[in-house]
Amino acid sequence: MTEAITIRRPDDWHLHLRDEDMLRGVLPHTARQFARAIVMPNLSPPVTTAQAAAAYRQRILKVLPQDLDFAPLMTCYLTDDTDPDDLARGYAEGVFTAAKLYPAGATTNSANGVTAIANIRRVLERMQEIGMVLCVHGEVTDPEIDIFDREAVFIERILAPLLREMPGLRVVLEHATTEQAVDYVLASGENVAATITPQHLHINRNAMLVGGMRPHAYCLPVPKREKHRLALRRAATSGSEKFFLGTDSAPHSQSAKESGCGCAGIFNAPHALESYLTVFDEEGALDRFEAFASENGPRFYRLPLNEGTVTLERAPTDVPETIDAAGTAVIPFHAGQRLGWRLRA
Ligand code: OTD
Ligand code: ZN
Ligand code: ZN
Numbered sequence: 432m433t434e435a436i437t438i439r440r441p442d443d444w445h446l447h448l449r450d451e452d453m454l455r456g457v458l459p460h461t462a463r464q465f466a467r468a469i470v471m472p473n474l475s476p477p478v479t480t481a482q483a484a485a486a487y488r489q490r491i492l493k494v495l496p497q498d499l500d501f502a503p504l505m506t507c508y509l510t511d512d513t514d515p516d517d518l519a520r521g522y523a524e525g526v527f528t529a530a531k532l533y534p535a536g537a538t539t540n541s542a543n544g545v546t547a548i549a550n551i552r553r554v555l556e557r558m559q560e561i562g563m564v565l566c567v568h569g570e571v572t573d574p575e576i577d578i579f580d581r582e583a584v585f586i587e588r589i590l591a592p593l594l595r596e597m598p599g600l601r602v603v604l605e606h607a608t609t610e611q612a613v614d615y616v617l618a619s620g621e622n623v624a625a626t627i628t629p630q631h632l633h634i635n636r637n638a639m640l641v642g643g644m645r646p647h648a649y650c651l652p653v654p655k656r657e658k659h660r661l662a663l664r665r666a667a668t669s670g671s672e673k674f675f676l677g678t679d680s681a682p683h684s685q686s687a688k689e690s691g692c693g694c695a696g697i698f699n700a701p702h703a704l705e706s707y708l709t710v711f712d713e714e715g716a717l718d719r720f721e722a723f724a725s726e727n728g729p730r731f732y733r734l735p736l737n738e739g740t741v742t743l744e745r746a747p748t749d750v751p752e753t754i755d756a757a758g759t760a761v762i763p764f765h766a767g768q769r770l771g772w773r774l775r776a
Pocket of ligand 1: 447473538539540568606649650651652679681682695696697
C-alpha cells in the first residue's frame with residue numbers, strides 16, 4: 432500500500448475568500464496547502480472592476496501570514512454593464528486572471544450578475560479574442576426549472592448555444608455536479624474544462640436530506656443523485672486534462688447556515704487536499720492525483736506549473752467539529768470525521 436505521495440504544489444482553481452475578519456480567518460487554511468487560487472469575486476458589493484480587484488488583492492496579501500507563500504489570482508464579476516475595455520486592460524495588466532459569469536440570482540451574492548447573455552455579448556467576444564478564461568456558474572435561474580435540473584438545462588439552453596456562437600471562447604464550467612456536465616465537457620473542444628469540488632465527489636443529495644435537514648451539506652449547485660456523484664468521480668480520476676481541482680470552499684458562519692433560510696456554501700478549505708486524495712485513493716487512482724491537483728489547471732489557464740512539492744502521508748486526520756475563523760465559528764466539511772491522509776507540514 433502506498434504510504435505517502437509527493438506531488439508538485441497544487442492550486443485551487445475556485446475559491447471564496449470573503450473579506451475582513453472572515454478573510455483573515457480562512458486564508459491560512461488555503462495558503463497552507465495551495466500555491467495559488469482563483470479568488471471568486473462575489474463580495475458584497477461584488478468585484479466588478481480592475482481597480483476593485485487590485486484593491487481586493489492587496490487586502491488578501493495584507494492578511495497573508497508571512498511564512499506562507501501564496502498568490503491570489505483575481506476574477507472579474509461580470510454584470511450587464513461590464514466594460515470590455517476595462518476588462519481587457521485589467522487582463523493585460525495582470526490584475527485579472529479570469530472573469531466570472533453568474534446568472535443573476537443563481538447563487539450567493541449573484542443578484543448583480545448577468546440577466547441575459549445577450550447583454551455581455553461584446554464582453555465575451557473580446558474575451559474570445561484575447562484568450563481570457565470565462566468561469567461559469569452553470570445554472571439557470573428560471574423558477575420553472577427544478578433546482579436539481581438547473582445545471583443540465585443551463586448547458587442545453589445557454590452554454591451550448593454560446594459555444595456554438597463563439598467556438599473559441601475558453602470556458603471553465605465551475606463546480607460540475609452532473610453526468611450531463613461531464614459528458615458535455617468531454618464532448619467539447621480543448622477550450623472547455625471543468626472544476627470539481629470535494630463535496631460533489633463525496634456526497635449526494637441524501638447527505639443533505641436523510642435523517643434531518645443538514646445545512647452544512649448544502650451548497651450550490653446542490654449535490655445531486657448518486658449516479659451523478661459517480662460520474663464526477665470517474666471524470667476527476669480519469670486522467671482527462673479537462674478536469675481539475677477547484678474547492679469552491681465557501682465559508683459562512685455556523686449561525687448563517689443553521690437558520691430558517693440557511694446560506695449555501697461548504698467550507699472545505701481546512702482539509703481540502705486530504706479530502707480529494709481520499710477519493711483518488713478509494714478509486715485506485717493515486718497516480719492521477721497530481722495531474723488533477725497540480726497540472727491540468729495551470730495548463731488550461733496557460734500559467735506556469737508550480738515549483739516545489741507537497742507530501743501527503745497515510746495517517747489519520749481528525750477534522751474538528753468547528754473552526755474559529757477570526758472570531759466566527761464555521762463548520763468545516765467532514766466535521767467530526769476522520770480522514771485517512773494527512774498533509775505533511
Ligand atoms: N456555492 N456558496 C457560495 C458560492 C458557491 O456557486 C458557488 O460558487 C458562496 O457562499 O459564495 C455556494 O453554495
Ligand atoms: Zn458557482
Ligand atoms: Zn464558488
